Amino acid sequence: MSAIEIAAAVRAGERSAVEVLDEYLARIAERDGEIHAFNLVTSDEARAQAEAVDAAVAAGDDPGALAGVPLALKDNMCTRGIPTTCSSKILDGWRPPYDATVVNRLREAGAVAVGKTNLDEFAMGSSTENSAFGPTHNPLDTSRVPGGSSGGSAASIAADFAALAIGSDTGGSIRQPAAFCGVVGMKPTYGAVSRYGLIAFASSLDQIGPFAANVADAAALFDIIAGHDPLDSTSIADFRPDASASLDRGVDGLRVGVVRELSGGEGSVEGLSPDVIARTNEAVAALEAAGATIEEISVPSSTLGLSAYYLVAPAEASSNLARYDGVRYGMRVDAPTTGEMNTASRTAGFGPEVKRRIMLGTYALSAGYYDAFYGKALKVRTMMMREFAAAYEKVDVLISPTAPTTAFPLGERTADPMTMYVNDVCTIPSNLTGHPAISVPFGLGDDGMPVGVQVLAPALGDDLTFQVAAVLEAAGGAR
Amino acid sequence: MTDFFADAATEATPIEPTLPDGWELIVGLEVHVELDTATKLFCGCANQFGSEPNTNVCPTCLGLPGSLPVMNERAVHMAMTLGRALGCEVNRSVMARKNYFYPDMPKDFQTTQYDQPTNSDGRMVLNDGFVVGIERAHIEEDTGKSTHVGGGGRINDALYSLVDYNRAGVPLVEIVSRPDIRTIDHAKAYVEELRGILLATGVSDARMEEGSMRVDANVSVRSHGSGELRTRCEIKNINSVRSLGRAIEFEAQRHIDLWTNGDAPNQETRHWDEEGGRTRSGRSKEDADDYRYFQEPDLVPLEPSADTIAAIDAALPPLPSARRAALSETTGADAATIGILVERGQDALALAAIADGAEAEKVVTRLVNDLAVDDWSKVTAPAFAALISMESTGDLSATQAKQILGDLAEKGGDPAAHAAARGFEAMDTDELETLVDRLIADHPDEWSRFSSGDDGDKKKMQGFFTGQIMKATQGQADGKAVAQLLSQKSS
Numbered sequence: 013m014s015a016i017e018i019a020a021a022v023r024a025g026e027r028s029a030v031e032v033l034d035e036y037l038a039r040i041a042e043r044d045g046e047i048h049a050f051n052l053v054t055s056d057e058a059r060a061q062a063e064a065v066d067a068a069v070a071a072g073d074d075p076g077a078l079a080g081v082p083l084a085l086k087d088n089m090c091t092r093g094i095p096t097t098c099s100s101k102i103l104d105g106w107r108p109p110y111d112a113t114v115v116n117r118l119r120e121a122g123a124v125a126v127g128k129t130n131l132d133e134f135a136m137g138s139s140t141e142n143s144a145f146g147p148t149h150n151p152l153d154t155s156r157v158p159g160g161s162s163g164g165s166a167a168s169i170a171a172d173f174a175a176l177a178i179g180s181d182t183g184g185s186i187r188q189p190a191a192f193c194g195v196v197g198m199k200p201t202y203g204a205v206s207r208y209g210l211i212a213f214a215s216s217l218d219q220i221g222p223f224a225a226n227v228a229d230a231a232a233l234f235d236i237i238a239g240h241d242p243l244d245s246t247s248i249a250d251f252r253p254d255a256s257a258s259l260d261r262g263v264d265g266l267r268v269g270v271v272r273e274l275s276g277g278e279g280s281v282e283g284l285s286p287d288v289i290a291r292t293n294e295a296v297a298a299l300e301a302a303g304a305t306i307e308e309i310s311v312p313s314s315t316l317g318l319s320a321y322y323l324v325a326p327a328e329a330s331s332n333l334a335r336y337d338g339v340r341y342g343m344r345v346d347a348p349t350t351g352e353m354n355t356a357s358r359t360a361g362f363g364p365e366v367k368r369r370i371m372l373g374t375y376a377l378s379a380g381y382y383d384a385f386y387g388k389a390l391k392v393r394t395m396m397m398r399e400f401a402a403a404y405e406k407v408d409v410l411i412s413p414t415a416p417t418t419a420f421p422l423g424e425r426t427a428d429p430m431t432m433y434v435n436d437v438c439t440i441p442s443n444l445t446g447h448p449a450i451s452v453p454f455g456l457g458d459d460g461m462p463v464g465v466q467v468l469a470p471a472l473g474d475d476l477t478f479q480v481a482a483v484l485e486a487a488g489g490a491r
Numbered sequence: 492m493t494d495f496f497a498d499a500a501t502e503a504t505p506i507e508p509t510l511p512d513g514w515e516l517i518v519g520l521e522v523h524v525e526l527d528t529a530t531k532l533f534c535g536c537a538n539q540f541g542s543e544p545n546t547n548v549c550p551t552c553l554g555l556p557g558s559l560p561v562m563n564e565r566a567v568h569m570a571m572t573l574g575r576a577l578g579c580e581v582n583r584s585v586m587a588r589k590n591y592f593y594p595d596m597p598k599d600f601q602t603t604q605y606d607q608p609t610n611s612d613g614r615m616v617l618n619d620g621f622v623v624g625i626e627r628a629h630i631e632e633d634t635g636k637s638t639h640v641g642g643g644g645r646i647n648d649a650l651y652s653l654v655d656y657n658r659a660g661v662p663l664v665e666i667v668s669r670p671d672i673r674t675i676d677h678a679k680a681y682v683e684e685l686r687g688i689l690l691a692t693g694v695s696d697a698r699m700e701e702g703s704m705r706v707d708a709n710v711s712v713r714s715h716g717s718g719e720l721r722t723r724c725e726i727k728n729i730n731s732v733r734s735l736g737r738a739i740e741f742e743a744q745r746h747i748d749l750w751t752n753g754d755a756p757n758q759e760t761r762h763w764d765e766e767g768g769r770t771r772s773g774r775s776k777e778d779a780d781d782y783r784y785f786q787e788p789d790l791v792p793l794e795p796s797a798d799t800i801a802a803i804d805a806a807l808p809p810l811p812s813a814r815r816a817a818l819s820e821t822t823g824a825d826a827a828t829i830g831i832l833v834e835r836g837q838d839a840l841a842l843a844a845i846a847d848g849a850e851a852e853k854v855v856t857r858l859v860n861d862l863a864v865d866d867w868s869k870v871t872a873p874a875f876a877a878l879i880s881m882e883s884t885g886d887l888s889a890t891q892a893k894q895i896l897g898d899l900a901e902k903g904g905d906p907a908a909h910a911a912a913r914g915f916e917a918m919d920t921d922e923l924e925t926l927v928d929r930l931i932a933d934h935p936d937e938w939s940r941f942s943s944g945d946d947g948d949k950k951k952m953q954g955f956f957t958g959q960i961m962k963a964t965q966g967q968a969d970g971k972a973v974a975q976l977l978s979q980k981s982s
Contacts, residue, residue, distance in 0.1 A: 377784075
């Protein structure tokens with residue numbers, strides 16, 4: 013049953029939210045020991061919310077558009093009174109005194125949050141192996157990673173532990189795990205969804221977005237969470253997307269560009285797997301068959317995205333993660349002086365990837381290195397925005413693979429950070445430009461694992477990404 | 492804690508220490524001012540001094556994970572108002588992060604401005620006309636407040652430390668002067684002038700005892716007229732205008748001694764030790780901070796429209812320098828007197844009374860000498876003008892006029908009514924002459940010393956007779972009329 017069908021049934025009084033919840037909790041109980049999608053299953057809170065939804069239905073009140081839909085929240089979204097860990101030891105014992113804006117919106121919409129999902133520590137990673145609480149396994153093949161950093165959320169959809177899930181995407185952390193797990197994942201325009209209550213990794217890149225098993229469910233979730241929030245100064249004031257309404261518009265006459273540098277064309281980034289390129293080409297052919305015009309587009313700076321990203325994101329992270337100092341909350345390791353206590357707490361509380369990125373970012377911002385590293389990365393970012401703006405004068409949307417490969421085996425890439433970082437090569441440009449992009453499953457790789465195809469659109473083109481994704485889904489992309 | 496300004500007014504003749512021959516003092520001042528907003532810079536918590544510790548706090552000003560700042564528009568408006576009052580350009584500006592670890596800073600970075608400040612390139616005209624350039628006046632957040640308990644009482648040797656985050660996120664403007672100041676008097680005058688501007692614009696209550704105004708001094712010396720800028724030291728922990736003078740004087744001499752001995756000062760932060768009367772090295776050099784500034788990604792640029800700036804300009808109140816100029820032009824009084832009246836805020840009263848026909852010189856004299864009271868709000872301009880006119884026409888003596896001014900300050904009302912109530916009526920000339928004649932008859936020796944003595948005797952005896960007459964009339968006689976009578980009778 014899709015999320016939309018669950019909500020319709022609950023709203024109509026045909027199914028109770030509690031009954032739906034029990035069904036999902038039973039599945040979690042049965043299989044999450046093997047998958048480890050969740051850091052925490054919030055059964056009691058979920059039951060209370062489901063009962064409130066059922067009571068509203070019984071009273072004839074509007075229980076909300078997502079009434080009774082089981083929802084998984086990435087564990088970097090603040091939930092009042094419920095541990096929020098970022099899969100890090102450093103937040104040990106901390107319970108936020110407030111809810112993230114998305115959490116509030118979803119509760120008001122009647123969704124039932126069933127738990128907090130695993131992630132790479134502070135969302136830094138592409139496989140969910142950097143979690144302090146152990147990796148999440150891909151439900152389609154438990155010997156493989158689910159992708160990351162929102163691997164728990166993607167897995168929760170793939171395993172049907174939840175009908176909808178929330179992730180965050182800083183360099184591909186929604187889209188890449190969606191591709192690996194054969195589900196739909198979308199990164200909205202920067203500022204479309206409030207970041208208030210999302211624990212920051214890289215503030216200028218972070219964006220919350222939806223996961224679902226199909227495009228229509230993802231669109232329904234996006235429509236609830238998008239919209240202005242005065243608590244987030246970077247939230248867009250007058251943007252009221254309606255993705256659900258755009259799903260049946262088709263692509264007839266739409267101008268579709270294939271990004272040469274991200275799709276195995278001339279001057280392309282390396283490491284793209286032939287089967288992934290083949291599925292992407294098939295997706296393009298499907299769009300053409302549906303009436304779109306196709307053009308190859310060159311965005312040369314997209315090959316520099318990875319380098320720019322791994323300066324900008326760690327630089328911001330080095331500052332955002334400074335507050336975990338053992339003084340006010342979370343882990344504290346006592347030591348004779350304040351400075352030594354800071355160091356001891358951070359040494360014990362952060363995992364190796366987080367430390368690596370704090371070091372990278374600190375270095376990139378340091379006096380004497382700023383211009384050569386952080387400053388240059390900002391220039392690449394500006395150049396990339398210009399080139400994408402030019403591309404969107406010729407075409408309406410762009411297509412590329414979501415990730416260079418299908419889901420890889422657990423442990424395969426943990427030894428060499430660079431082999432992990434290249435996973436983000438196709439997804440990073442949208443974060444640097446702030447543009448929306450969606451990953452939709454389109455066929456399988458040679459290993460039988462799903463391939464994700466990415467649809468990119470200009471800023472505020474969120475609805476358009478869903479519109480194109482719906483056509484790809486109908487053309488045979490579903491898992 | 493002492494009031495920063497408590498001793499300023501009483502220092503009527505500050506001693507200007509002179510540097511040894513051939514040396515010139517170079518001072519730039521950095522003044523942190525807390526804006527008098529209702530709420531903090533990035534959240535809705537009260538901006539309030541003196542609350543119970545950690546009661547004016549929320550996720551944002553505690554820097555809790557996931558929280559985000561939202562700019563206080565009122566604070567921005569106040570900062571821009573201050574900028575315009577200081578003659579600054581108001582620019583498109585951005586916030587930046589200044590990264591360093593400190594327990595009373597919840598995010599372990601301070602949200603401030605770096606290379607794109609809100610206000611830049613202004614100037615301040617001091618009481619004596621000296622102009623100090625203003626480099627910038629930028630917006631930033633305050634930190635919390637640490638109390639180190641036990642042990643050595645400092646962060647790294649205390650038994651424990653307590654942190655109060657009520658102050659964290661309170662809006663500040665940091666006003667950075669150019670290194671234009673060459674004398675200690677001008678350094679002090681700069682701070683006093685700035686306080687006047689802050690009060691006039693209503694941007695801050697500028698209370699040093701509550702830490703709403705904090706002054707750091709950058710001090711260096713050079714050989715006179717050389718044009719070079721030598722190593723400077725930043726002096727912190729200065730808590731009064733008087734200490735500012737002492738700290739600069741000490742530091743300048745320390746630098747001169749070092750240079751004279753072939754050494755050089757280290758560029759460093761030093762702390763003023765009030766009791767020891769000296770500056771002490773603050774941080775060691777190897778701790779030299781690299782703040783890794785970068786643009787604050789959680790906030791958007793501040794881009795005031797031309798209309799906004801025009802509206803701020805139109806709403807600016809008259810500033811101390813303009814008020815001094817107006818009062819000086821109307822009264823011709825000396826700069827020190829003008830400075831006092833404007834600082835007290837009595838310039839408007841003076842100008843109104845003069846416009847009502849009161850004699851300017853008497854207006855200034857009465858105000859500066861006889862209205863040095865905290866509350867003079869009951870003195871209206873027409874009443875004050877009438878009082879001065881009564882004094883000018885001789886209807887009231889100087890002494891009577893002072894007393895009635897006191898009555899006006901205390902009770903308000905009309906000077907004629909107070910004069911009548913006190914039984915002050917102008918003594919007519921005949922009555923006064925009778926009294927003078929009687930005194931001459933009673934004191935023949937004194938009279939002969941007055942009428943035929945030398946200038947010294949004459950002066951002394953004039954004082955004697957005037958005093959006797961005032962005593963006899965209980966101060967109601969007009970001193971001028973008495974002098975005139977005495978002079979007539981002796982010729």
